[in-house]
Amino acid sequence: MAYLVRNDIVQYACTCGQLRPISFLYFCRHCLKLRCGFCVCHEVESHYCSNCLEILPSAEARLKKNRCQACFDCPNCLNTLAVRGTTVSVRDPDDPGKVNSQKKYYHACFFCRWTTRDVGLPDQAVQTVSANGWAQKNTSNVQRITVLLEHAKLLGMLERHEREQREKKFTARFRRNFTHLPGLTAAHVRKRAGLPPELPAPSTIKVNLAEFQPAVAKETVPELPTDIFTKELDIGTVTTLTQRFAQPETQPDSIEGLLPSYKHLSTKQSQRCRECEHNVSKPELNPASIKFKIQQAAYFYVPEVRIVTLEPLIGGKPSEVVIVFINPSQHPTTLSFITLQEAEEEIKQHQTEGTTDTAVQQGEAPLSLSSLTKPVTVVEEPRPIDISMTGEVQLPAADVEIVLPPKDDAAEYDDSGEIQQFHDDPKIVIHRRANKASLRFTVVPKTDIAGENCVIGFAFRYTYVNRISTPAIATSEQKPQKVQLCTRIFMNCGKILEGTQ
Amino acid sequence: MIKTYYESGMGLSTERQAVVFDFGDCYTKVGFAGEAGPRSIVPSEVRCPKDGRTRKVFDAVKADEQYNLLVEFIHNLYFRHLLVSPKDRRVVVVESVLCPTSIREMLAKVFFMHFEISSLLFVPSHVVALSTLGVNTALVVDMGATETIVIPVYEGVAVLHAWQAQPLAAKAVERQISDMLQEREKSNQSEGYANLTEKMIEDIKVRACFVTTLGRTQKAREDKPCPCPPSVNYLVGPGSNMLNISGDIRENAFNILFEQDADQISVSTMMLDAITKCPIDMRKPLAENILLIGGTSMAVGMKARIKEELSYLAASAQYSEKLKLRTFKFHSPPAKENYTAWLGGAIYGATDIVSTRSLSKEAYLKDKKVPDWVSLIYNTLNEGVKRSI
Numbered sequence: 001m002a003y004l005v006r007n008d009i010v011q012y013a014c015t016c017g018q019l020r021p022i023s024f025l026y027f028c029r030h031c032l033k034l035r036c037g038f039c040v041c042h043e044v045e046s047h048y049c050s051n052c053l054e055i056l057p058s059a060e061a062r063l064k065k066n067r068c069q070a071c072f073d074c075p076n077c078l079n080t081l082a083v084r085g086t087t088v089s090v091r092d093p094d095d096p097g098k099v100n101s102q103k104k105y106y107h108a109c110f111f112c113r114w115t116t117r118d119v120g121l122p123d124q125a126v127q128t129v130s131a132n133g134w135a136q137k138n139t140s141n142v143q144r145i146t147v148l149l150e151h152a153k154l155l156g157m158l159e160r161h162e163r164e165q166r167e168k169k170f171t172a173r174f175r176r177n178f179t180h181l182p183g184l185t186a187a188h189v190r191k192r193a194g195l196p197p198e199l200p201a202p203s204t205i206k207v208n209l210a211e212f213q214p215a216v217a218k219e220t221v222p223e224l225p226t227d228i229f230t231k232e233l234d235i236g237t238v239t240t241l242t243q244r245f246a247q248p249e250t251q252p253d254s255i256e257g258l259l260p261s262y263k264h265l266s267t268k269q270s271q272r273c274r275e276c277e278h279n280v281s282k283p284e285l286n287p288a289s290i291k292f293k294i295q296q297a298a299y300f301y302v303p304e305v306r307i308v309t310l311e312p313l314i315g316g317k318p319s320e321v322v323i324v325f326i327n328p329s330q331h332p333t334t335l336s337f338i339t340l341q342e343a344e345e346e347i348k349q350h351q352t353e354g355t356t357d358t359a360v361q362q363g364e365a366p367l368s369l370s371s372l373t374k375p376v377t378v379v380e381e382p383r384p385i386d387i388s389m390t391g392e393v394q395l396p397a398a399d400v401e402i403v404l405p406p407k408d409d410a411a412e413y414d415d416s417g418e419i420q421q422f423h424d425d426p427k428i429v430i431h432r433r434a435n436k437a438s439l440r441f442t443v444v445p446k447t448d449i450a451g452e453n454c455v456i457g458f459a460f461r462y463t464y465v466n467r468i469s470t471p472a473i474a475t476s477e478q479k480p481q482k483v484q485l486c487t488r489i490f491m492n493c494g495k496i497l498e499g500t501q
Numbered sequence: 502m503i504k505t506y507y508e509s510g511m512g513l514s515t516e517r518q519a520v521v522f523d524f525g526d527c528y529t530k531v532g533f534a535g536e537a538g539p540r541s542i543v544p545s546e547v548r549c550p551k552d553g554r555t556r557k558v559f560d561a562v563k564a565d566e567q568y569n570l571l572v573e574f575i576h577n578l579y580f581r582h583l584l585v586s587p588k589d590r591r592v593v594v595v596e597s598v599l600c601p602t603s604i605r606e607m608l609a610k611v612f613f614m615h616f617e618i619s620s621l622l623f624v625p626s627h628v629v630a631l632s633t634l635g636v637n638t639a640l641v642v643d644m645g646a647t648e649t650i651v652i653p654v655y656e657g658v659a660v661l662h663a664w665q666a667q668p669l670a671a672k673a674v675e676r677q678i679s680d681m682l683q684e685r686e687k688s689n690q691s692e693g694y695a696n697l698t699e700k701m702i703e704d705i706k707v708r709a710c711f712v713t714t715l716g717r718t719q720k721a722r723e724d725k726p727c728p729c730p731p732s733v734n735y736l737v738g739p740g741s742n743m744l745n746i747s748g749d750i751r752e753n754a755f756n757i758l759f760e761q762d763a764d765q766i767s768v769s770t771m772m773l774d775a776i777t778k779c780p781i782d783m784r785k786p787l788a789e790n791i792l793l794i795g796g797t798s799m800a801v802g803m804k805a806r807i808k809e810e811l812s813y814l815a816a817s818a819q820y821s822e823k824l825k826l827r828t829f830k831f832h833s834p835p836a837k838e839n840y841t842a843w844l845g846g847a848i849y850g851a852t853d854i855v856s857t858r859s860l861s862k863e864a865y866l867k868d869k870k871v872p873d874w875v876s877l878i879y880n881t882l883n884e885g886v887k888r889s890i
C-alpha cells in the first residue's frame with residue numbers, strides 16, 4: 001500500500017515538460033496551466049534567522065551580509081551555538097578578603113562540544129553577545145582592496161571615455177532621437193540608454209590614478225615549517241576544507257584559528273508564473289508561520305489520480321488496473337480520456353494560438369520605448385518529456401464522459417451514502433463515493449522486459465471553472481467561464497513479471 | 502510608469518551589486534561585486550533529488566542534463582548562499598582561458614533563459630587576478646583542481662602563444678595518494694583503505710600531506726633518503742578503523758607535480774617554458790612578478806618548493822643557456838589563493854566595465870548566442886588605458 005501513495009508513482013507532465021507528482025505542481029489560475037519549480041520565477045520574499053526567528057528587512061540583511069547579529073554557528077561542525085552561563089569567583093578589588101561570584105556567559109556547541117573557550121575567547125558578562133571581539137576581519141586586506149577597487153573604477157572610467165570618444169557619432173545620433181521627447185534631461189537619456197552617469201574629466205582621473213601604488217613582488221615566500229619532519233601530527237588539530245571555507249577570508253589551517261561565525265540567514269521565497277507574472281505561491285511574512293497568502297497548488301484545482309489496485313503485470317497479457325480520480329475543486333468536473341499523441345497535438349495547437357499575443361518582442365532596437373516600458377518576458381522552450389513507455393493502456397472511448405461531483409468537506413463525514421444518478425457504464429466505473437470515482441483500465445505490459453517497471457502514459461480532459469475574469473470577458477459577461485483543460489499523466493505500475501506459459 | 506520602472510532598478514543595476522561567480526571544477530566561489538571576499542566557497546556539485554547521490558556539476562554528458570544540473574546548482578547558490586533574486590541582476594563570470602565555448606554558451610543560456618538576469622560578462626581569470634595587485638605584468642600560475650595553467654600577462658595583454666597547461670594539480674596529487682595507499686594495501690591487507698571515498702582522499706591530502714623540499718627529494722632520488730616524517734592516524738568515518746598514513750605518503754604525494762620523468766614536464770618547467778616562449782625583454786619582468794593562484798598553491802610548503810625549483814632549474818644545463826634569469830619574485834595578493842581570481846572578478850564587477858562591456862539580455866535574446874567580444878580575453882581593460890595614456 002505504501003507503494004501506491006509514494007509520490008513518484010503517478011507523475012503529471014508540467015507545461016514545461018518536467019514530470020512531477022501533483023504535490024510538487026502549481027496551477028496558474030490566470031494562464032490555466034500547470035507550473036513547476038523549474039518553470040516559475042523564484043524570488044526572495046524575506047530574510048529571517050532560522051534560530052531566533054528574527055525577521056530582517058532586505059536592506060538590513062544586505063548590510064549585515066545576510067547574517068543574524070544575535071546567533072552564531074559553530075565553526076567546527078557548523079551547527080548553531082548555544083549560550084551557556086557559569087558563575088565565576090572574582091576577588092573583590094576593594095576588599096581583598098572578599099570573593100564575589102559573577103555570572104559569565106560563553107558559547108558552546110551541543111553537537112560537537114566546541115566552546116568559545118577552546119580558542120581562548122573571553123567569557124562575556126552579558127547574555128546577548130555583541131561579539132565585536134570575535135569578528136573575523138582581515139582589516140589590512142579590506143583596506144588594500146578598497147584602494148584596488150578605486151583604482152579599477154578609475155581605469156574603467158578612463159576606458160569609457162575612450163570608448164565614448166570613438167562612438168561619439170553614434171551617441172550624438174541617438175541622443176537626438178531621445179531629446180525630442182518631452183521632459184527628458186541628459187541624465188535621463190543616459191539612464192534610459194543603460195549608460196552610467198556622466199564621467200569626471202580624463203585629466204582628473206589621471207591625477208587620481210597616479211597616486212596608486214601597485215603591489216610589489218618579493219623574493220621571500222612562506223617557508224615549510226622546519227619541525228614538520230620531526231613533530232608528531234595530531235590530525236584533529238588541522239581544519240578540514242569545510243571548516244576553512246566557512247571562513248573564506250581567513251581559511252585557518254589550525255583549529256585554533258576557528259572563530260564562531262554569525263548565523264547565515266534563511267529566506268522565504270515566492271513563486272511567480274513567468275508567463276503572466278502573477279504569483280502562484282506567496283508565503284506569509286512571519287517566519288514562524290507556515291501559511292501562505294497565495295498558494296495555487298495544483299492539488300486544489302487539478303483532479304488527482306491514484307492507483308487503487310493492480311493485477312500482476314505479465315508481459316504481453318492484459319491486466320486490470322483500478323485508478324481513482326478525485327475532484328478537488330468546488331465545481332463539478334467532467335473527465336474524458338485521450339491518448340498522449342492527441343494531447344500533444346492539442347497542446348501544440350494551443351501554443352500556436354497563444355504565441356500571437358504573448359510573442360516576445362524581439363528584433364526591435366533595444367532603445368525603443370516599448371522595450372523599456374515593457375520588460376521582455378523570457379520563457380524557456382517546453383521540452384519533450386523524458387520517459388519511455390513500457391506498457392500500453394487501453395482507454396475508454398473518447399466520448400465516454402465521467403462526471404465528478406465537487407468536493408464537499410461535510411460529505412467526508414457523511415456515511416448516509418446518498419446515491420446520485422450518473423448513468424455510468426459499470427464496465428468502466430466500478431465505484432463512486434462523493435467526489436471520487438474508481439475506474440477500470442486495462443494495461444498491457446510490453447513483452448521481453450520482465451523485471452523492469454511498467455510505465456504507462458495517457459491524458460485526460462477535465463472541465464475547469466475559471467472564476468478569474470479577464471478584462472475582455474468582464475465587459476461581456478460576468479459569469480464564471482467553463483473551460484476544458486487537458487493534462488498528461490505518467491504512471492509507474494510496478495515490476496513486470498515473467499510470463500508463465 | 503517609466504519612473505517606477507527605473508526605481509525598481511531594472512536595466513540599470515549600478516546600485517544593485519552584480520553577482521560574481523567563479524565556477525571551478527571542484528569548488529565554486531560566489532559573492533557580490535565590490536566585496537572583499539566571496540560569500541561562499543562550495544563544492545561544484547548537486548544532490549540528485551531522485552536517488553540522493555551527489556553529482557559533479559561539470560561532469561554531465563548530455564546537454565539537457567548539463568542544463569538541469571547547472572539550473573539546480575545556481576538556484577541553490579542564489580537562494581541558499583546569496584539570498585537575492587536572480588532576476589534582473591547583473592552577473593559576472595570568471596572563466597579560465599581553457600573554458601570550452603560550449604560551457605560558456607550553456608552558462609549564458611541558463612543565466613538568461615532560466616534566471617532572467619539582466620546582463621552577463623565573462624572575465625578571464627588570469628587577467629582579472631592582476632587587478633588584485635594593481636599591476637599589468639605577471640606570470641599567472643593557476644593551480645586548480647584538474648589543471649595547472651601558466652599564462653604570462655604583459656602590460657595587460659595575455660601572451661597567448663606562451664601559455665602552458667598540464668593536468669598537474671589537485672587531482673593528480675589525490676590519485677598519487679590513492680595509488681600509494683593501494684600499494685601498501687597489497688603488502689598489508691588489514692587496513693581500511695577500501696573504504697576511502699574521493700572526499701576522504703582529498704581530506705588526507707589537505708590535512709596530512711605537505712610539499713617537501715627539493716633538497717630532500719634529490720637525496721631520495723640519489724637513494725640516500727632522509728628519515729621520514731612521523732606517520733599520522735586517520736579515522737575513516739565514525740566507528741571505523743584507524744588508517745595509518747605513512748610519513749612517506751605525507752611527504753612525497755605532492756612530488757608528482759615536480760617529477761620530471763619521461764616527458765620532462767613539471768609545474769616548475771611549465772613556468773620556465775612559458776617565460777622562454779616570451780620575447781626576451783619580457784622575461785625578467787615576468788620572472789619578477791609571479792602570481793600563484795588556485796587552491797593547490799595553498800598546500801603547506803608549495804611556494805617554497807616552487808621557488809627552490811625555479812632557482813635550481815634556471816641554473817641547470819636545461820635552462821641556463823636559454824634563460825639568463827636568477828631572481829624570481831612572488832606576489833601576495835590581499836586574498837587567499839583559491840579565491841584570488843574571484844576577487845579579481847569582484848573588483849572588475851564594481852567598475853563601469855559591467856555596464857559598458859556586458860552582454861545585455863536584449864542582445865542575447867536576439868541571437869541566443871554569446872559573441873566573442875563578451876569575453877575580455879583578447880581585449881582587456883589595461884590595453885585601452887595604455888593607448889590613452
Ligand SMILES: Nc1ncnc2c1ncn2[C@@H]1O[C@H](COP(=O)(O)OP(=O)(O)O)[C@@H](O)[C@H]1O
Binds near residue numbers: 800
Ligand atoms: N584552503 C585550502 N587549503 C588547502 N588546500 C586547498 C584549500 N582550498 C582548496 N584546496 C585544494 O585545492 C584544490 C583546488 O581548489 P580550487 O582552486 O578551488 O579548485 P577549482 O579548480 O575547482 O577552482 C582543491 O581540490 C582543494 O583540495
Ligand SMILES: [Zn+2]
Binds near residue numbers: 014036038
Ligand atoms: Zn514546469
Ligand SMILES: [Zn+2]
Binds near residue numbers: 054069
Ligand atoms: Zn538569530
Ligand SMILES: [Zn+2]
Binds near residue numbers: 074076078
Ligand atoms: Zn559544533
Ligand SMILES: [Zn+2]
Binds near residue numbers: 031277
Ligand atoms: Zn500565469
